[in-house]
Amino acid sequence: MSFRHLVLVVAVTLGVAACSTPAEGPATPSAANGPHANVGSLHLPLPADATYTEHSPDGLLDGCIAEGTVVCEARIVDLRTAGADAPINLPSTKRPFGWYTGTDLPTCITPASPPGKAAEATGSELLDSGFAPIGPKKAEYGRWKVTCENSAQNNQIRMWWLPNSRILIVQYGSFPGWDAKMDALLARATFS
Known part of the structure; x- marks a missing residue:
């Protein structure tokens, strides 16, 4: 990585951190010693180096969980x-872009293409569903396996939908290591 590229990565990361407002709120007993996300009735303790952005000035990072240089690994939304x-x-495994709540075409959000910088999705295939x-x-x-206008952004997306609580969780960029970490993170969730 060149020095110029490193400076750009650091500048973008710091710029995003400065433009977002992390969620404030009372820590739940399970999250008392670290970051957490409180969304609706969901209380989710986060890894020590993670942040949760409840609202960002441009709205693109609303509900994002981020770690390190990845701007939005997952999103939690109270619908x-x-x-x-x-x-x-409404989220549904019965439609191709079932994780996407918008009425336009979704974008291919990945660790390398955060919200606002991603290409349009061109296809979606459900690979696994259930509870x-x-x-x-x-x-x-x-x-879902998602194909993108820019094929370098092709990836898989995971979704969890709680219809009674109306809470949607979407994991962008499904990789074995992050999948296991996300599953462990969600296992520690509590509800009020």
Whole structure:
């Protein structure tokens, strides 16, 4: 990596960190000693080096969990409040882009292409579906293989949807190591 590229990566990372406002709120007993995300009734302790951005000035990083230089590894959205300004599609494994709640074409968000910088998705194939745990609850679960306008951004996306709580969790860029970490993270979730 060249010095110029390293400076650019550091500048972008610091710029994103400066433009986002991490969630503030009372720490739950399981998250008392570290970062956490409180979304609706969900309380999720995060890894020590992770951040949760409840709101960003441009709205692109709302609900994002980030670690290191990755701007948005996963997003947690409370759909009770998210659909107030615009129509949404409810999450479903019954449609190709089932994790995407917008009414336009989704973008291919990956560790290398955060929200706002990603190419449009051109296809989606459901690879796995069923139910998966989030703490004591079972969520509708799906994994999609997503193809993108820029083939370097092709990847897999995982989704957990709690219809009664109306909480959606989307993991961008499904990789074995991050999948195991995300599953362990969701296993520690609690609800109020």
